[in-house]
Amino acid sequence: MTHWEHFTHGADIGVRGIGNTLSEAFEQAALAMTAVICDPALVQATESVTVTCDAPDAEYLLADWLNRLVFEMATRHLLFSHFQVTIQGEQLTATAWGEPVEVARHQPAVEVKGATYTELKVAQTETGEWLAQCIVDV
Amino acid sequence: MDLSRFSKVSDYEWRVEPHGKMRVPAVIFASETLMRDMDEKVFEQVTNVATLPGIVKAAYAMPDAHWGYGFPIGGVAAFDADQGGVVSAGGVGFDISCGVRTLHTGLTLDDIEPVKQRLADTLFARVPAGVGSTGRIHLSAQEMDAMLKGGAQWAVKQGYGEAADLARIEENGCMADAAPHEVSDFAKRRQRDEVGTLGSGNHYLEVQRVMEIFDARIAQAYGLKVGDIVVSIHCGSRGLGHQIGTEFLKRMALSAKDYGIQLPDRELACAPIHSDIGQQYLGAMRAAINCALANRQVITHLTREAFAAVLPQAQLDLLYDVSHNTCKLETHVVDGVQRRLFVHRKGATRAFGPGRSDLPEQYRHVGQPVLIGGSMGTASYILAGCEESESHAFGSACHGAGRAMSRTQATKRWRGRELVDDLARHGILIRSPSLRGVAEEAPGAYKDVSEVVDAADHAGLARKVAKLAPLLCIKG
Numbered sequence: 001m002t003h004w005e006h007f008t009h010g011a012d013i014g015v016r017g018i019g020n021t022l023s024e025a026f027e028q029a030a031l032a033m034t035a036v037i038c039d040p041a042l043v044q045a046t047e048s049v050t051v052t053c054d055a056p057d058a059e060y061l062l063a064d065w066l067n068r069l070v071f072e073m074a075t076r077h078l079l080f081s082h083f084q085v086t087i088q089g090e091q092l093t094a095t096a097w098g099e100p101v102e103v104a105r106h107q108p109a110v111e112v113k114g115a116t117y118t119e120l121k122v123a124q125t126e127t128g129e130w131l132a133q134c135i136v137d138v
Numbered sequence: 139m140d141l142s143r144f145s146k147v148s149d150y151e152w153r154v155e156p157h158g159k160m161r162v163p164a165v166i167f168a169s170e171t172l173m174r175d176m177d178e179k180v181f182e183q184v185t186n187v188a189t190l191p192g193i194v195k196a197a198y199a200m201p202d203a204h205w206g207y208g209f210p211i212g213g214v215a216a217f218d219a220d221q222g223g224v225v226s227a228g229g230v231g232f233d234i235s236c237g238v239r240t241l242h243t244g245l246t247l248d249d250i251e252p253v254k255q256r257l258a259d260t261l262f263a264r265v266p267a268g269v270g271s272t273g274r275i276h277l278s279a280q281e282m283d284a285m286l287k288g289g290a291q292w293a294v295k296q297g298y299g300e301a302a303d304l305a306r307i308e309e310n311g312c313m314a315d316a317a318p319h320e321v322s323d324f325a326k327r328r329q330r331d332e333v334g335t336l337g338s339g340n341h342y343l344e345v346q347r348v349m350e351i352f353d354a355r356i357a358q359a360y361g362l363k364v365g366d367i368v369v370s371i372h373c374g375s376r377g378l379g380h381q382i383g384t385e386f387l388k389r390m391a392l393s394a395k396d397y398g399i400q401l402p403d404r405e406l407a408c409a410p411i412h413s414d415i416g417q418q419y420l421g422a423m424r425a426a427i428n429c430a431l432a433n434r435q436v437i438t439h440l441t442r443e444a445f446a447a448v449l450p451q452a453q454l455d456l457l458y459d460v461s462h463n464t465c466k467l468e469t470h471v472v473d474g475v476q477r478r479l480f481v482h483r484k485g486a487t488r489a490f491g492p493g494r495s496d497l498p499e500q501y502r503h504v505g506q507p508v509l510i511g512g513s514m515g516t517a518s519y520i521l522a523g524c525e526e527s528e529s530h531a532f533g534s535a536c537h538g539a540g541r542a543m544s545r546t547q548a549t550k551r552w553r554g555r556e557l558v559d560d561l562a563r564h565g566i567l568i569r570s571p572s573l574r575g576v577a578e579e580a581p582g583a584y585k586d587v588s589e590v591v592d593a594a595d596h597a598g599l600a601r602k603v604a605k606l607a608p609l610l611c612i613k614g
Binding site: 006008009010011012013036037038055056060063064067070071074075077100101103107108109110111113114115116117118120135137138 | 177179204205207208211232233268269270272324327328330337338339340377380381383384387388391392403404405407540541544545546547549571572573574575577578614
């Protein structure tokens with residue numbers, strides 16, 4: 001069942017995406033990261049950004065993907081609510097849809113500073129689902 | 139935390155002898171109560187730090203230590219470059235040179251009370267805070283490099299603040315040997331519009347009242363007495379520092395094996411100081427320190443403007459500015475021998491004792507001001523570096539309270555609106571763009587900073603000088 005969740009880490013927060021495929025898990029992890037900032041349901045998909053990342057393994061790739069989104073949010077002043085990810089080997093190509101931050105409407109609680117390697121894990125579970133998680137620094 | 143693995147050196151010092159791959163002991167300074175409440179992860183992380191090449195004396199943790207990234211937050215470790223010592227991006231952290239500065243105002247509560255609401259509104263309007271906020275400064279590529287090279291000195295040259303401020307900032311407001319060319323375009327792009335912004339999370343600007351003085355002699359040297367109104371600013375190097383941390387963490391994690399370094403945890407990513415990547419990181423990290431110093435300097439200017447509009451008689455002289463996420467090359471005496479060491483402080487404040495030539499002249503006889511931020515609505519403290527602090531953890535002390543519960547737990551327990559109203563009833567005004575942000579930063583979500591400060595004092599890391607209580611708080 002494709003979904004996202006948060007898990008606890010003292011000062012910060014963990015994001016976890018679960019999906020039927022690796023790409024879906026990455027999409028859900030990104031959604032979990034938006035949920036750290038604000039309610040994703042409040043973010044309309046009016047603008048899109050396309051990104052690519054390369055990394056030596058799936059775990060570094062997850063951190064790179066989330067960090068790239070942190071960069072795009074910070075420099076374009078956007079929030080994202082929809083993601084489409086394609087992963088081929090060491091390369092990720094993705095489109096993220098969202099809209100510019102409106103403080104009064106989105107009530108963003110906190111900025112994400114970066115995705116970390118703490119609790120960083122990308123794996124297929126016994127039931128065949130994919131899990132992608134790490135702690136994000138806020 | 140299970141204390142059976144520690145030997146108790148004193149009531150406030152707990153030691154783990156080297157075992158396994160540890161090269162040196164691990165030492166935690168804390169009371170027994172703080173030790174019992176401390177996260178198990180601190181044990182794992184501080185003993186992991188003790189395995190790194192070139193580490194000198196011991197891996198240390200401060201009384202406010204908690205689970206961090208590779209290093210515990212509240213971690214201190216020094217490395218000798220000539221003995222294979224390393225520099226670690228994880229050991230500095232993402233928010234490079236995050237820190238606190240405190241300003242005098244020359245005002246008392248009687249001056250503030252009649253205009254408190256207006257002062258809060260004016261500060262909130264003038265100091266950009268929260269997600270997506272941008273400053274009034276927009277830097278060109280050339281200006282960016284000048285800022286990264288010059289720090290607070292650059293800001294003063296641009297008209298933000300006064301030359302007299304500089305002597306009261308660590309490194310006189312400018313970290314030497316910064317290398318803006320080692321800072322990526324990505325990092326610079328994140329900073330272009332963010333100079334002079336507070337950020338979010340636990341960053342804040344507070345107007346505070348001196349509630350209590352613990353050491354009259356040192357308080358006098360710092361110009362503090364009971365009833366004084368001061369302003370404290372807590373923020374760091376914003377997007378630029380985070381991006382540098384992120385990029386070098388990856389590069390160091392991937393290159394560690396090339397240098398024969400076995401990482402017990404990817405977040406401990408590091409590189410020999412005598413290596414290309416080590417030198418590149420030091421240059422970029424120093425540029426980020428300057429970014430943080432410039433940022434706090436610009437915010438100081440905005441704060442002065444806000445006060446001038448509401449309370450024109452206010453005189454906002456800088457007391458001091460400390461950074462608590464850094465790696466600095468410092469001289470320390472180890473076993474009677476003077477050595478040049480790269481001291482990492484991750485969530486730890488430099489706390490140099492009396493006599494250090496690095497200190498401003500007016501504080502040199504009493505030791506460095508150590509500024510400890512509380513959480514929104516709770517006390518903050520000013521301590522002083524003491525002679526003993528040099529012999530404990532390379533002249534370092536704690537930096538704050540540390541969280542007692544997660545953000546998720548906090549939002550389940552508190553509503554932002556109720557917190558703001560409740561604090562207002564206690565005379566504390568909160569201004570924040572996000573009520574959820576306020577709930578996540580609820581005072582009850584943090585540990586009691588008083589206990590941490592008492593432990594630092596008893597352990598001899600720094601001496602308690604003054605306690606500050608908040609009157610109004612601008613939250614990012």
